[in-house]
Amino acid sequence: MARAAIGLDQDTGRDHVVCDRLGKLADAVRSTLEKTEGVLTPHLDELDELIAERDQSIQAKAQPYVQLVLDHEVQESARTNARNWLGHALEKTTEPAIRQFLADSWQRVMEAACLVGGMSGTRWQECADTIVELNWSVQPKPTADERKRLIALIPSLLKRINTELDRLDISTEERTPFVNACFDLQTAAMRSRPGAPDFPAQAPAQAPLAPAASSPPFGEVRAPQAQILELDGKLVQYIGLPTETKSLWRTDSSAWKEGDWVSFLLPDGERLCGRICWQSSLSGTVLLFNSGWGYAVALAPSSLEQQLRDSRARIVSATSLFDEAASQALGQITKR
Known part of the structure; x- marks a missing residue:
C-alpha cells in the first residue's frame, strides 16, 4: 500500500482518489482477515492494479513535459554545433566582411540546418560547403582558368x-552590406589583388563563442544551473550544468531506471518525490514528474548522481517497508 501511495503529500486527505481506494481496500483486507480462511489474493491483485493504473496515468501526463525538454535540448544542441562550426570557420578567413557575415547571419543558417538533419544531414553539408566556396571566391585569381x-x-x-x-x-x-562587400572582394580577386578598399570601416565581428568550460577546483561541486521551460501552460524546472560530461561514477548499469520514484532536492533546498518518466538517450537528462506538482523537473544525470552519492536523494520505490521501519527505529534509539 505504501508503494501505491508513494509521492503523495503528507497532508493528502482521505478524499483523494488514491487514498479513498486504499482505504476501501484496507477495510476489505481487514474484513477478510477476520474470517477463518480468508484469502488475500484478490485484494493483492486489486492493489497491483491500482499501482499500475497510477503509474500509467503519471507516465501519460508527463509526455507533454518530455516533449518540451526534448525540443529544448535539440535546440540547444543545434546552437552549440553552429557555434562550434563558427569557431572553426573564423579560423579560415581574415576578411572583416566575411567574418562579420558568418557571425551575424551564417551561424543562424547553420543552426537551422542542424535542426533539419543534424550535422550529417545534406543541408548542413551544403551550407558548410557554401562558405568554403565563398572563401575561395575572394582569394586572388592569377590564372585565366581560375577567373573563368x-x-x-x-x-x-x-x-x-x-x-x-x-x-x-x-x-x-x-x-546588403555583405553583398556589396562580397562584390568588391570578388572583383579584387579577379584582378589578382587581395582586399576590397571600399568596404566601410568596421571592426571585425568576433563571434560570441561560448567560453571554454573549465573544471571546478578539486573537491568543489559546480552549482546546478536552473531555468524554466514553458509552453502552452506546461512548466519544466530544467536543472542542468553548463557543460555536461560523462561521469566517471556512472556505469552502463545506471543507478536508476524509468519508473523509479526518487526523493531529491531542488537547488533551493525544497524536497520533492517524483517518478522518473523519461531519460534522454543523448544527454542523459532525467525527467521526474508527480501529478501533485503542476510542473515537471528535468535533472542533469550528474546532478542526480551527486545527490545519490551524498544521500541527499534516494530511490524510495526500491526501499522496503522493513528497511524504512528499521531506519526510523534506529534513529529513535540513537537519539536516546
Missing part, C-alpha cells in the same frame, strides 16, 4: 546564400 571558374561560380553561390537567408527572413537591408 569564379565567373561561373558567382551566380550559383549568391543564389544559395540568398536562399538560406530567405529561409530565416533576413531582410534585404540586413544583407
